[in-house]
Amino acid sequence: MESQVLNKLKWLANYGKDNQEGITRFVYTHEWHEAQQALKAWLEEEGFIVEIDCVGNLLASIKGESIPNEVVMTGSHLDSVVHGGIYDGQYGIIGGALSILRTIKKYGLPRRTLQLVSFAEEEGSRFPFAMWGSKNMFGKSAMEEIEGITDADGITMKEAMKRLGYSGIQQPKTDVRAFIEMHIEQGNVLEKEELDIGIVHSIVGQRRYRVTVQGESNHAGTTPMGYRRDAMKAASAMVSRVLEIADEGGDPLVATVGSFELKPNISNVVPGMAIFTLDVRHIDEAVLAHTTELMTSEIEKIAEHQNVKVEMEPWFESSPVAMDEEIIQILTESCKEKEVLYKLMHSGAAHDAQVVATSVPTSMIFVPSQSGISHSPLEFTSEHNLEKGIEVLSEALRKLAY
Structure with missing residues (x-):
């Protein structure tokens, strides 16, 4: 019953x-x-x-x-x-x-x-x-x-x-x-x-961002690796680095990339744009602020090194x-x-x-x-x-x- x-x-x-x-x-x-x-x-x-x-x-x-x-x-x-x-x-x-x-x-x-x-x-x-x-x-x-x-x-x-x-x-x-x-x-x-x-x-507390990486679309076969401005390559390095920072921070810090989108999203075209979300959470305001500042800095460094532009748009924040x-x-x-x-x-x-x-x-x-x-x-x-x-x-x- x-x-x-x-x-x-x-x-x-x-x-x-x-x-x-x-x-x-x-x-x-x-x-x-x-x-x-x-x-x-x-x-x-x-x-x-x-x-x-x-x-x-x-x-x-x-x-x-x-x-x-x-x-x-x-x-x-x-x-x-x-x-x-x-x-x-x-x-x-x-x-x-x-x-x-x-x-x-x-x-x-x-x-x-x-x-x-x-x-x-x-x-x-x-x-x-x-x-x-x-x-x-x-x-x-x-x-x-x-x-x-x-x-x-x-x-x-x-x-x-x-x-x-x-x-x-x-x-x-x-x-x-x-x-x-x-x-x-x-x-x-x-x-x-x-x-x-x-x-x-x-x-x-939470910080959520929409990250847009702007590179340059080009032919997948005729564009040498050294001449590319590959938005996917840069974005994947960014994702890897922010998750690495979360691992280093340890519990209760968590970071999640829950959405990842490529444009034009065609198999034989170097992606000219990548868009992903970033969700970061912690119970301490100071740690949360420090972590998101570090992640932002690392993302910007990667963008500069990969010769792409990046925009981080914050869309949700709670303490x-x-x-x-x-x-x-x-x-x-x-x-x-x-x-x-x-x-x-x-x-x-x-x-x-x-x-x-x-x-x-x-x-x-x-x-x-x-x-x-x-x-x-x-x-x-x-x-x-x-x-x-x-x-x-x-x-x-x-x-x-x-």
Whole structure:
């Protein structure tokens, strides 16, 4: 028999289910709106007071008896990537709701308000603007910042919001005293180490670049090697060097070249242009800055030596964020009391928690991802681990709200 959490995950996954057995649920689409309304109806049936704010974030509350104006919040995001799985984002919402329900069933009404959040948007899958829901809720972004942003069909983000009745204009939320986001790990550390829970102590900062190498296209047979301005040769040397720097830096520094494109991309023509992406991450701002400066310098040296031009266009930047020591301690105590195997770890992926953490004491709970697979219909977390996450979160909510 399926556990309650898996049953509800599969239920919510029906909204946005695609023809590849995954979820494609972009913010402000019909599928997204259906999921939001279904979630709202379920939570109201369970006794939550539910409201939806001016960008579509859903907030479901169990009012505190003695300190109702202080909120202990948990939750995650409702949107998905293309052909995503049923755990990413959804688990933090469903698991968070069940954690609250189980806590009040066991201990009665809380002193502080327990609140579940389903953030409207985190992934940046439809519009090139990630974590819009949490950024807007906590006053980190305003409508001016999405001016002119469009999806692949040319629909502006503002227009998509307006169609569903969202103004996007609201006061920053200031009543939250603690936030815990529960999420699948999206890596294989916990599985490899045979642990049930990861307690996140920091989230990496990121620098992402689009690197364009401009050489000269020429005939592959008649152009001697010494006379070439081969964009592919230069770009491959650049890629090799930046990955070498990452290897030398060691954990937790990571660098990824995830996309590489040649032009004209013809077998008998020396490539005149190469375009690749560079993604660099670390938990220390100074190390991240130093590393990207070194990589930039090395790329420029290679370009000069290979007689090509290079342009590095930065297109995304986020700073590392440390989680709250007190929340980390509460989660640690909860794991020990529940006799759950855990470790302290950093998150190599971005999450809404890093936005909230700049305003509110915050941490995250990770549960294992089989083979580290995520953003795919193949992502999987066992029912055992799903339940362990809920156990730990429920105990932490009790400590914070009662």
